[in-house]
Amino acid sequence: MxxxxxxxxxxxxxxxxxxxxxxxxxxxxxxxxxxxxxxxxxxxxxxxxxxxxxxxxxxxxxxxxxxxxxxxxxxxxxxxxxxxxxxxxxxxxxxxxxxxxxxxxxxxxxxxxxxxxxxxxxxxxYVVFAVQKGNPKHINALDDACGTRIAVQSGGSAEKVIKAQAEKCAADGKPALEVQSYADQPTSILAVRSKRADAFFSSQAPLTYFVQQANGELELAGVGKPNGFDDxxxxxxxxxxxxxxxxxxxxxxxxxxxxxxxxxxxxxxxxxxxxxxxxxxxxxx
Missing domain, CATH: 3.40.190.10 (Periplasmic binding protein-like II)
Incomplete structure (x- = not known):
């Protein structure tokens, strides 16, 4: 365990x-x-x-x-x-x-x-992004993720969606999307806080919690957008x-x-x- x-x-x-x-x-x-x-x-x-x-x-x-x-x-x-x-x-x-x-x-x-x-x-x-304060990479929806480094939890639905987006970025000739898969949520958010990743793509409820715990270092992005998901x-x-x-x-x-x-x-x-x-x-x- x-x-x-x-x-x-x-x-x-x-x-x-x-x-x-x-x-x-x-x-x-x-x-x-x-x-x-x-x-x-x-x-x-x-x-x-x-x-x-x-x-x-x-x-x-x-x-x-x-x-x-x-x-x-x-x-x-x-x-x-x-x-x-x-x-x-x-x-x-x-x-x-x-x-x-x-x-x-x-x-x-x-x-x-x-x-x-x-x-x-x-x-x-709902699935959104947690980004560094001020959203320096301007990630406001899934299509904005090309050319960025996105952390996800390994094996989750968000990983599948972000990997498909990485393929779309490549097919469209846009800058590469780097997918970083981590075993759990805290490690994923730590990658953003330490600036090894530009965003963490995951469920809105836990990301809201992490943003609240980040002492102003993080904010949510892509709220209210489908970001590759239906209901x-x-x-x-x-x-x-x-x-x-x-x-x-x-x-x-x-x-x-x-x-x-x-x-x-x-x-x-x-x-x-x-x-x-x-x-x-x-x-x-």
């Missing part, structure tokens, strides 16, 4: 009392028997993805996803433990193989990924056709109904990423 660099970007946990959940017997009854017997599930992450996942060691996590898994565990009457692996590919393969039961994520939901896993979508995301849903990942998918979906719906979901999202500054209706495999592309 790999340790994340999340502690380098740690902050005090935001204020916000999360209501304690009572065990929902109907939901617990839907759990596969092995988990009712063990009273334990393991959720895997690929390192810090703040403000959703802030990993300080391989089994300790804070953030919106941690609060949500705690609440879901209370509803189901089970303890949800956290495990960390090195990168998104290891996360997806670990779930597919059955080593881990699920990942709360949120992980990007795409049709290609639905072939091997299911997604219980509970947020909507982007993200959520928990489960093995394909696992009964756990419907259990998690029902649990998220219950937390939406009783107001806990909104409390958690607002606590972590994620109001703009809230989804009105969760679902399984919402992505159409």
């Amino acid at each position: 790999a340790l994340s660099h999340g502690s380098a970007f740690a902050q005090a946990t935001p204020a916000g009392e999360i209501p304690q959940q009572k065990v929902n017997d109907a939901l617990r009854a839907k759990l596969p028997e092995e988990f009712k017997t063990s009273n334990k599930l393991t959720s895997v992450n690929s390192g810090s993805f703040p403000p959703y996942e802030i990993v300080t060691d391989t089994r300790t996590m804070t953030g919106a996803s941690a609060d949500l898994t705690d609440a879901i565990g209370q509803l189901l009457g089970v303890k949800i433990e956290h495990a960390t692996v090195n990168g998104l590919s290891a996360l997806l393969s670990g779930i597919k193989s059955g080593r881990y039961q699920f990942s709360m994520g949120p992980v990007g939901d795409f049709k290609s990924r639905q072939e091997a896993n299911d997604f219980v979508d509970w947020v909507q995301e 982007l849903f993200q959520g928990a990942v489960t093995p394909k056709d696992s009964p756990l998918s419907e259990v998690l979906l029902a649990a998220v719906k219950e937390l939406m109904k009783n107001g806990t979901y909104a409390t958690i999202m607002k606590k972590w500054g994620l109001e703009n990423n809230m989804i009105s209706e969760p679902g399984i495999n919402l992505a159409k592309k």
Whole structure:
């Protein structure tokens, strides 16, 4: 297991009392028997993805996803433990193989990924750039990235999009786009802060967090632009056709109904990423 660099970007946990959940017997009854017997599930992450996942060691996590898994565990009457692996590919393969039961994520939901896993979508995301203050390279949309050095998280959807853009830059005879792939979010943002990269291309929610932690060194760019993506849903990942998918979906719906979901999202500054209706495999592309 790999340790994340999340502690380098740690902050005090935001204020916000999360209501304690009572065990929902109907939901617990839907759990596969092995988990009712063990009273334990393991959720895997690929390192810090703040403000959703802030990993300080391989089994300790804070953030919106941690609060949500705690609440879901209370509803189901089970303890949800956290495990960390090195990168998104290891996360997806670990779930597919059955080593881990699920990942709360949120992980990007795409049709290609639905072939091997299911997604219980509970947020909507947008993909933008974190750049140095003043945006010296004038990166205001995906097409502006030619001739720049762009950091991305390895194995993520943003990496695929930025690599396609690099090919487009070359085909159009424009200056080369250098793609720098890193194992996790903190290392990627560090490349921008240390000026080894001109921008970090990733989800808006974690980039907003990193910009807030950068003491005025960084800003967001490309906000409000599609940047190579259609509607982007993200959520928990489960093995394909696992009964756990419907259990998690029902649990998220219950937390939406009783107001806990909104409390958690607002606590972590994620109001703009809230989804009105969760679902399984919402992505159409």
